[in-house]
Amino acid sequence: MGTPGGTAAGTPRVMALIAALVLGAVPALRAEPAVGAEAVPPLPWVDTTVEAPLSQLVGADDIAPFLAYFGRDETLRWRISAPRDAAARAPQGLVVFVSANGSGTVPAMWRPLLVEKNLVWIGADDAGNDASTQRRVLQALLAARLAARAHDIDPRRIYLAGFSGGSRVASRMAPLYPQAFRGYVFMGGASAWGREPPRDLPLMRERGYVFVNGSDDFNLDEGRSVSRRFRGAGLDHVEFIEVPGLDHHLPDAAVLGWAIDYLDAHPPRE
Numbered sequence: 001m002g003t004p005g006g007t008a009a010g011t012p013r014v015m016a017l018i019a020a021l022v023l024g025a026v027p028a029l030r031a032e033p034a035v036g037a038e039a040v041p042p043l044p045w046v047d048t049t050v051e052a053p054l055s056q057l058v059g060a061d062d063i064a065p066f067l068a069y070f071g072r073d074e075t076l077r078w079r080i081s082a083p084r085d086a087a088a089r090a091p092q093g094l095v096v097f098v099s100a101n102g103s104g105t106v107p108a109m110w111r112p113l114l115v116e117k118n119l120v121w122i123g124a125d126d127a128g129n130d131a132s133t134q135r136r137v138l139q140a141l142l143a144a145r146l147a148a149r150a151h152d153i154d155p156r157r158i159y160l161a162g163f164s165g166g167s168r169v170a171s172r173m174a175p176l177y178p179q180a181f182r183g184y185v186f187m188g189g190a191s192a193w194g195r196e197p198p199r200d201l202p203l204m205r206e207r208g209y210v211f212v213n214g215s216d217d218f219n220l221d222e223g224r225s226v227s228r229r230f231r232g233a234g235l236d237h238v239e240f241i242e243v244p245g246l247d248h249h250l251p252d253a254a255v256l257g258w259a260i261d262y263l264d265a266h267p268p269r270e
Contacts, residue, residue, distance in 0.1 A: 051078070
């Protein structure tokens, strides 16, 4: 089993091939309403579940490399939450979230903020800290493509976020797939690249990065250190937020809202 922030020995070329396939076309899938979604009075958001076996997500000619990490007929599942009036407010931004606990559902305290900021949320189920890094990376890359099939997504507002071990995965993805996301929020954990600088530093400089740690988080020093590593590589749009009194838990909506506002403005849009 891989560990957050790591890549299994002997797999980089396979992962690069798979990423190239993932970042290409993904077939449109039917999103099923989440169970009980209409059992309560209408809320400002709509929750759906998108699921399909790997064989429907990846064509027969391209599936072989994926089979190192997924079963051919394994069902993969993502949770999507979108503003109820998404069609009237299109296009939306997108938050792809890498969870630590294996649930792709948006935390309840963040739901109103996502509606306010006109954002769609997507997170993979069964992609927590007990899953291999490779699976989590690929599910996050697939998530961005699937969300774009279901919603009108603004390509300038596609953000990758994560918490704890999920944040480590997200921060490792930043230098590997800068073409896939326009900004990042790393909460409660972060990892930097190795001795060699990222090969796509010019493109990384066109992205924004927000690190969030609580003042009582055991990963506080690590988060601050990694943010300095990003700045030291010449990345201009890097912010570090220390949340007073917060331990190793998700920040509240006010903090996440500040992070989204920063990414919406950095780097400046033309």
